[in-house]
Amino acid sequence: MDGFTHRAGQLYCEEVPLTLLAERYGTPLYVYSRSALLNRLKELQEAFAPASPLICYSVKANSNLSILRLLGKAGAGFDIVSGGELFRALNAGADPSKIVFAGVGKSPREIAAAIRAGIRMFNAESEAELQAADAAAKALHCRATVALRINPDVDARTHAKTTTGRKDNKFGIALPHAREIFARHGRYPNLDITGIHLHLGSPIYTVEPYRKALEKMRSFVAEVRGTGAQLRTINMGGGYCISYEGQKVIAPRDYARAILPAVRQMGLGLIIEPGRFIVGNSALLLGRVTYVKEGWLGRKFVILDAGMNDLMRPALYGSYHQIWPVRGPAAPILGGRARKGARLETVDIVGPICETTDCFARERRIPRMRAGELVALFSTGAYGMSMSSSYNSRPRAAEVLVSGGRARVIRKRETYDDLTRGE
Ligand SMILES: Cc1ncc(COP(=O)(O)O)c(C=O)c1O
Numbered sequence: 001m002d003g004f005t006h007r008a009g010q011l012y013c014e015e016v017p018l019t020l021l022a023e024r025y026g027t028p029l030y031v032y033s034r035s036a037l038l039n040r041l042k043e044l045q046e047a048f049a050p051a052s053p054l055i056c057y058s059v060k061a062n063s064n065l066s067i068l069r070l071l072g073k074a075g076a077g078f079d080i081v082s083g084g085e086l087f088r089a090l091n092a093g094a095d096p097s098k099i100v101f102a103g104v105g106k107s108p109r110e111i112a113a114a115i116r117a118g119i120r121m122f123n124a125e126s127e128a129e130l131q132a133a134d135a136a137a138k139a140l141h142c143r144a145t146v147a148l149r150i151n152p153d154v155d156a157r158t159h160a161k162t163t164t165g166r167k168d169n170k171f172g173i174a175l176p177h178a179r180e181i182f183a184r185h186g187r188y189p190n191l192d193i194t195g196i197h198l199h200l201g202s203p204i205y206t207v208e209p210y211r212k213a214l215e216k217m218r219s220f221v222a223e224v225r226g227t228g229a230q231l232r233t234i235n236m237g238g239g240y241c242i243s244y245e246g247q248k249v250i251a252p253r254d255y256a257r258a259i260l261p262a263v264r265q266m267g268l269g270l271i272i273e274p275g276r277f278i279v280g281n282s283a284l285l286l287g288r289v290t291y292v293k294e295g296w297l298g299r300k301f302v303i304l305d306a307g308m309n310d311l312m313r314p315a316l317y318g319s320y321h322q323i324w325p326v327r328g329p330a331a332p333i334l335g336g337r338a339r340k341g342a343r344l345e346t347v348d349i350v351g352p353i354c355e356t357t358d359c360f361a362r363e364r365r366i367p368r369m370r371a372g373e374l375v376a377l378f379s380t381g382a383y384g385m386s387m388s389s390s391y392n393s394r395p396r397a398a399e400v401l402v403s404g405g406r407a408r409v410i411r412k413r414e415t416y417d418d419l420t421r422g423e
Pocket of ligand 1: 102202
């Protein structure tokens, strides 16, 4: 958790105590560290530098305009999956020639908008989509560049709901079919099909899936070139992991060591699409305990003002987020160890939403918490705010970006009027 420290018995984001942010902006509140965001991007840029890659930040991980603007200025391109994400990226000043567009269901209208904007490349996921892209390019009297997203049937050994490169997943084009498409590449006169794209899943905690997929790609690329197809780029997708529990995990240089030699051997340019790695540990969700109650058989519930509408990952995937009071001993993820004799207790940490699945942690050992205390939900920068909703008619949380001693609201808290706008 770069950018977050524990000092004098309380939690800080850069130079600002979280207690001050809660007082000023209320809770639930997403808090981002600017330096952490930039450092994480830099770590990737340095690790992959020998290949001079295009690093396309995956907008779905967190699509806040200020974050996109910050990363774009620091050299990132963008990986988008919808017309809405295209709109956001352009709005944030993105260079269209650094935008790649993935997703299994891009509509003809979205495809046309992206061609008009002059994006670098589509990652096409079906023959039907190639036809749609070809037709859109023809209608606009221009050419579109395409990479085929290949389903290599490699198990990323991650959560069943976030694995994307296996035979039974909806993503990508099956390898034999991709071979056929390249063999008759002249069939789409308005497309330049010059790349291959892989995204195996997320998060991926070992380099093996990348190695396996690249091994398959090596023979595939040789075969495809044999048919006269011009291959120039390989996009290795995202999936680079972060530490959610404070455990040691592999780093960008480990991924680079596994990926770069094969890419060099194939003589291809490299694109990567990291999302989680950049934003995941650069933010936390700040909440407040509303009530503490006891249930049957002494079961204790700590009820927060943040719910699954603010942070959906635990409800959706059973994901782990470390949750710890803002004041008191340091959180383990920040290197803290509960002092001997510290009063830890076993509780369920839940939100206020009328769903049993609105539970952030079950039977978790944390320091004793009382109503009114502030609590941090760590590692929530990726797939946190971007997956949030107003379910139970709860206005969405605010977001602040901290830089040194300054904090700036980068998304206002929604109001009740926002809830009914458009109805
Ligand atoms: C095509 C594609 N690229 C990149 C990503 C980003 O993955 P991560 O946030 O794990 O880096 C995703 C995530 O789902 C994706 O679907």
